[in-house]
Amino acid sequence: MAEAFARVGEIDICYETFGDPSDPAMLLIMGLGTQMLAWHEDFCEQLAARGYFVIRHDNRDIGRSSRLDDLPVPTLKQLALRSRSAAAYTLSDMARDSVGVLDHLGIERAHIVGASMGGMIAQRVAIEHPERTLSLVSIMSNSGDFWHGQPALTMYAVLLRPAPKEREKYIEHGVQMFTKLGGTGWEPDVEDLRDIATRAYDRGHNPRGSSRQLGAIVADPDRAPELRKLKVPATVIHGAEDRLVRPSGGRATARAIPGATLVEINGMGHGLPRGAWPQIIGAITQTAERANVSRAAGSAPPRATAAG
Secondary structure (H helix, E strand, O other): OOOEEEEEOOEEEEEEEEOOOOOOEEEEEOOOOOOHHHOOHHHHHHHHHOOOEEEEEOOOOOOOOOOOOOOOOOOHHHHHOOOHHHOOOOHHHHHHHHHHHHHHHOOOOEEEEEEOHHHHHHHHHHHHOHHHEEEEEEEOOOOOOOOOOOOOOOHHHHHHOOOOOOHHHHHHHHHHHHHHHOOOOOOOOHHHHHHHHHHHHHHHOOHHHHHHHHHHHHHOOOOHHHHOOOOOOEEEEEEOOOOOOOHHHHHHHHHHOOOOEEEEEOOOOOOOOHHHHHHHHHHHHHHHHHHHHHHHHOOOOOOOOOOO
């Protein structure tokens, strides 16, 4: 369907759906400063073809969702100190936005899938809204533990370089940045990256919003104690060559969630390359199937065998 908007409190969240609304819902949550476009249409269609009603959305402060420019941007000092004062809003607020999209669509429960910061938000959905969560998949993310999943030192220069304001330079910047973040297992999907960067620019780039989202990340406490209480089928997917959120972040997340499956994909960096889609989509749908088995049996989530 075409893009639409869900009113969540005082915020409009832009979303799009794929597949049959009568199928089980699957909510896809994207990462820092990245629009829902990064969940490629073909990726969403493949999930829908597996029997899921797929929903992707722009987080607050990015894309076509509401910009909160009346709120302050965190300072570098606040970010460096991981101060809670850096947060104009929280990951919990962003999780409520995601649940609000489900409310708008009249969906009681969904499989929750998140990538990077979206994985952190997905974890918050599962922690704080367990009654809405059928299963959890956290991709290239971490548990909020300071000692795991931190960027390689070489990544800071990539992250801190501001995106150009001029359209063509912005697009090339996006292609180069995500190419550097990718792994060596597959050739960069340059045309996909260029198409996503082009449409992202045209839909509306908001660097101040990205800074506020980063403030929400650094202010969020270690989620591991809360993750240990989860009772849903869960899978953690991570690229073995991820230098932005290093693989230790995925391993720590998987250790924290009871019965979680860890899927490490060789050759994958920080991204969703087409070549890795069969493994990623397979792991997502296997997790959803585990939820179906668990609900039918009325028992604790079964543990699956790791793949990758």
